[in-house]
Amino acid sequence: MSVPGSLAVTRVECAKLAAQLKTHLVLAACVISPFAFAAAMRVQSSLPEDTLFGRCVKESGFAVPLVVLGFAALWVFPALSSVVGGDLFSAEDRYGTWTTLLTRSRCRSEVFAGKVLTAMGFSALTVAALAASSVAAGVLIVGPQPLVDLSGTLLPSAQALNRIALAWASVLPPALAFTALAVLLSVATRSSAAGIGLPVVAGLTMQLYAFVDGPELIRRLLITSAFGAWHGLLAEPPFYGPLISGMAVSTAYLLVCLLIAYGMLRRRDISR
């Protein structure tokens, strides 16, 4: 496997993605939804009080990206993370193009690496687009007022923005872990419906565990726990334990899923 070979596959996959309507629709939704949410909050009297920072969404625009972050953890991140990853491999099965693809000058490992890089890149792009759009929507529609954090301290605007950027960065590892899970399911089932749908179902099932007061270790071993690790960044003093364990768990899921997916793809009999 060579790096230029993998990058060549990545370029081709990115060009294919850029030509798809789905890609544009997903990115447009990431950009538009936070503005629609912030505008709705501005005009309506009720507040999303069941979500962290929902109470102060009219007081400070910096609450908007945090409410979006809390809400997105339920099913939006698993869906965004698997919309491309869950389809990249199974699409070749659907169109019957594996035989054409693998008779070209790129080996299976390069095709695998190129497709995984594309899926990971798209997931990171959706998270970044949602983050930037949420901050912009909050600041432009509500305003850059100081934010009351999870310890009751008033965070000045610049500090609030830093913490929010870190909080959004903290959901990248679990988002990429979901992408790896989607890649694995896409390779294993050869079905895009399973590749995209099952990670969302898995995410919702893991979220359900949060409502069951089960063993703490099991809760920490779920990818979705890492989506809430940012809470520690908005406390005074900040605590990083959940962030560290969330990153470790996400990395473990990512590596295991990719290793199994690669093993399956390498052993697959493409001639059938």
Next chain:
Amino acid sequence: MRALGIGFRGALAALTGVVVFGCGPSPITSGRIEAAIEPTFANLAHVQISWLGLPPMAASDFAVTASCSRLLAGSSAGAGDWRCRLVWKGPDSQTLHDAYDLVVTSDGCYTATAAEDTLGGPTLTSRDGRDVRNLLYAFEGCFDTA
């Protein structure tokens, strides 16, 4: 096939280990909740005072002490409904008593709602006539469960 069997047994052993060692006591304890709600309440009272245009007070001046207990009979730890009784010093140094109903989730976040109306409703009026949110009426916070 044999390798698969070993792998399966290994995975089963690992899962059993996780379940056995993971079934320790819940990290949601009265000590952690009290340690979280005391400074949070004091910080919020500090902000509230400034929003209302009252003479400033440091968070430590409120001298908050909390005593929390789980509402589920026979259990002293775990997520769910809790009740916290707070004793604190008000702006005139008088001792005040308040109670909060808490919903605590397994990730260490809680929502506290005033159990009585001694702290006013959801909105208060500042000295200059503005309506401000009553930060002490309902608030949320998170603590480390590690």
